[in-house]
Amino acid sequence: MIRLIPYLFLLLLSIPAWATRISGTAKSYAGREIKLQVFNDLFTLTQNDIAHQIIDESGQFSFDFDPGQVRLITLRIGEHRSNFYVAPNGEYSLSLEAWYAQSDAPLSPDKYLPATLLAQDPDSVNPRVSQINFYLEDFQQKNYMQFIRGNAKKTVAKLKTNISEEFASVENDFLKDYLKYKIARQEYNARIHKDTLFQQYLSSGEIHFQNPAFADFYESYYNKWFNRYNLSGEKERIKRYIEETGDADSLMQLIQNHDFIANVENAELITIMELHRLSQSTEGYTVPAITRMIGKLEARTTSVEIREIARYYLRKLKRLAPGNPAPSFVLKDRQGNEHSLEDYRGKYVYLDFWATWCSPCIKAMPALNEVHTLYGDSLVVISISVDQRIKRYEHFVDSHEYPWLFLYAGDDAPIKEDYEVVAMPTYCLIDPEGKIMQYPALSPGHGVKAYFEYLFDSSQKKTPEVWDWKNAPKKAPKKESDD
Numbered sequence: 001m002i003r004l005i006p007y008l009f010l011l012l013l014s015i016p017a018w019a020t021r022i023s024g025t026a027k028s029y030a031g032r033e034i035k036l037q038v039f040n041d042l043f044t045l046t047q048n049d050i051a052h053q054i055i056d057e058s059g060q061f062s063f064d065f066d067p068g069q070v071r072l073i074t075l076r077i078g079e080h081r082s083n084f085y086v087a088p089n090g091e092y093s094l095s096l097e098a099w100y101a102q103s104d105a106p107l108s109p110d111k112y113l114p115a116t117l118l119a120q121d122p123d124s125v126n127p128r129v130s131q132i133n134f135y136l137e138d139f140q141q142k143n144y145m146q147f148i149r150g151n152a153k154k155t156v157a158k159l160k161t162n163i164s165e166e167f168a169s170v171e172n173d174f175l176k177d178y179l180k181y182k183i184a185r186q187e188y189n190a191r192i193h194k195d196t197l198f199q200q201y202l203s204s205g206e207i208h209f210q211n212p213a214f215a216d217f218y219e220s221y222y223n224k225w226f227n228r229y230n231l232s233g234e235k236e237r238i239k240r241y242i243e244e245t246g247d248a249d250s251l252m253q254l255i256q257n258h259d260f261i262a263n264v265e266n267a268e269l270i271t272i273m274e275l276h277r278l279s280q281s282t283e284g285y286t287v288p289a290i291t292r293m294i295g296k297l298e299a300r301t302t303s304v305e306i307r308e309i310a311r312y313y314l315r316k317l318k319r320l321a322p323g324n325p326a327p328s329f330v331l332k333d334r335q336g337n338e339h340s341l342e343d344y345r346g347k348y349v350y351l352d353f354w355a356t357w358c359s360p361c362i363k364a365m366p367a368l369n370e371v372h373t374l375y376g377d378s379l380v381v382i383s384i385s386v387d388q389r390i391k392r393y394e395h396f397v398d399s400h401e402y403p404w405l406f407l408y409a410g411d412d413a414p415i416k417e418d419y420e421v422v423a424m425p426t427y428c429l430i431d432p433e434g435k436i437m438q439y440p441a442l443s444p445g446h447g448v449k450a451y452f453e454y455l456f457d458s459s460q461k462k463t464p465e466v467w468d469w470k471n472a473p474k475k476a477p478k479k480e481s482d483d
Helices: 006-013 125-149 153-166 173-189 193-200 212-220 225-229 236-246 248-256 264-279 289-302 304-320 359-362 367-375 390-399 414-418 446-454
Strands: 003-004 020-025 033-039 045-056 062-064 071-077 080-086 091-096 114-118 332-335 336-340 348-354 377-383 405-408 424-430 436-438
Touching: 006 080, 033 062, 045 062, 080 091, 080 114, 080 125, 114 264, 125 153, 125 173, 153 173, 173 212, 193 212, 225 236, 225 264, 236 248, 236 289, 248 264, 248 289, 264 289, 289 304, 332 405, 348 359, 359 367, 367 377, 367 446, 390 405
Parallel strands: 020 091, 348 377, 377 405
Antiparallel strands: 003 045, 020 062, 033 045, 033 071, 071 080, 091 114, 332 336, 348 424, 424 436
């Protein structure tokens, strides 16, 4: 039985009889839940769940929905996924094979399911995209030295003619744009003048939110765009608008007046992406000021897509920022008892995300044991396993006598996304009120012990310091002397 996501239910009730159908087999995952997801845009790659169902005993599944346009979608089983393009009124049949660990890097958040498309849309969007990509990859391998030497312009001009002839039969608008902006990216790499590229590819002001080739070219073209204002003396005005006045209208007027900005929507999108970049930089911008400005741009834009992009960056900036509430969770220990983050209010909590296959995680355990021994009265240490197989977690816990709390999340638990766990080990320090103090926190063997010594030394009265990695040095404080 298919379960529809509540906020999309009314939309999907209106799906016409000719909506796109996706069906297939996933015999290795019979009895597991499979989700259909769509990308909100291909700049942030954020996704929404459209529907989900349980794969039946024979491994069969099927979905019906209206994509509205050619777009990239995801079929997800646990943390494993398969991406492909669908078109309106298309019928897609595919076979999903079992994921195997050697196919992806161990720390990669992307675990792709091998998939074979057995039937698809008449325009064959998926194989056409693969053909275009293969053609350009071959071209890059053969001519990479010319790009390195900076003399690839003539070669790229010839490529433009040849590839246009090779794919002259393409009539699908999505594929035409995909090819167009793939060529644009090659011209950008060949250092074609920005004015020429703007006139050919960006002057219309149209933003193709669902075309990955456009998103790739656009992000490359406007990368570090605010640096272009350094020589004009306008850099200080930009900083004043962001850090001091919070004047979004004046900032937009300044950005939009540039020759290579087609309209206000492009000015908004470029500025939002630049603000997020600046939040990760050392250029003297503060996260609160950047968050304030993105919030104002989110409120003023008339573009639904740009509003969602702004909201995505706001969530990203706020979610694990110092002083914000730590994401809650409920997980079970080895004995099957449930534990929530709220259970430990009134104490500091030090989260350790780990897995049995992670060598640095295991090597850090003795240092973590020392931290627990020294500060266990004031600090709760919680090691959260993200192993795919619970038996491996159970064997590790049973064969070691570490005295702190071990919980099992699994490799597809929402907590991984909530705490942005990609690399491991990952540590997070939470204060007694349940708010983030450090993320990522110092590790047991590299500074956190000194910080806890500073924090829990009863001989000195001090207010716990909340560190923001983006605006503070990445080192532990020194313990004050007795002098």
